Amino acid sequence: MSAAPANIRIYLVDDHPIVRFGLSALLQMQEDFTIVGSSGSGQDALQVLARTVVDVILVDLRMQGLSGIDTLERLREYHPQVKPIVLSSFEFDEEIYSAVKAGAMGFLHKEAPPEDIMKAIRQVYAGKQAFPRRIAERLDGKRMTAGLSGREREVLELVAKGLTNKEVAATLNISQFTVRNHMNHIAEKLEVSDRTEAIFIALQTGLITLN
Template sequence: MSEFATRIKSTEEAADKIRLLMVDDHPVVRFGLAALLGLQPDLEVIDCCPDGDAALAVLQAIPVDIVLVDLRMPGLSGIETIRKIHQTSPQARPIILSSFEYDEEIYEAVNAGAFGYLHKDAPAEEILRAIRQVHTGHQAFPRRIAERLSNRQMTAGLSSREREILELVAKGLTNKEVANALRISQFTVRNHLNHIAAKLEVSDRTEAIFVAIQTGLIKVP
């Protein structure tokens, strides 16, 4: 085979591959998954980005088919990144990549335009199947999540009182100040904050505020 024919064949093979972009702020996840995906003959990892802004810059320069997006990242949130992907590169199809399975995050990500959900601990076969499935134009959600979506059972997770308390805490109020504002005891405020942390799968109030703002649960001026 001539050198020219070899180059043509190589170009055609590259064009047939599913082009992937990884977006995750954890290097171990980015490069570990990229190494796995890079071994597949029908996949090509275009780039691995630590945040949403870097991913959007790549998408403006290089065509991509599938974008694996972490939901909880510093700076631009995963949900906002997914929204901007549709504006920047409408042919690219985002898939959620997360260590969490919190209803509100998944629901908001689907509304933003996510085509699927992958847990970071998912088996390699499930990850590869989801990527190929979304590339063919289908959605790829685990049955447990698909059922909750189809039955409209995705809930915000936090009660109106819990949101109210978290918004006040996000504005800088202490537990005592929140208790006085809402005319409840500090003990009740502390219990609510513990429940909020458990529901959002976070360790403290600072992280709870960060997640709640990123997922649209609360809005703080």
């Protein structure tokens, strides 16, 4: 006699109603899934979780108000029993790494096939991580954040915009010597030989973005 399927209680957090509606419609068709609710913001979700039992929560990374990362951090602090999976339309390494540090156990692209979404939920419910192979390999790489400080990223973003060391120094009100030191540290951490390669690596991995 086979055992009854698990009842995985799922909560959805995304500021796009159509995403919440679509995911709810998809997931509630599974006999081992129960959609206990959804919210358009991290703040609303945290209030609901204070009075609702949830096993797995799907959290959009980019939301108005409380960000996905902030929501994950508060989940870890106040609702550590809830297992989070992040949702995103983007795959910037820095965001994914920050989400993992904040407690995310899995990652789902919003265009992932339905079977991948359901598999990830079941894996995370079972206490396992659920990251696509391409992301798991990048998470294992040393270049994802490379330990760059906020100021180092700020310097690198300005350099990537075409500013010289002198112009960066004037913009940040620091000396050219300090800028040169930052660039040397950046090159060491990213394991590159020049600023062109540093900019390329930082843009490709999401360490910096250019508006």
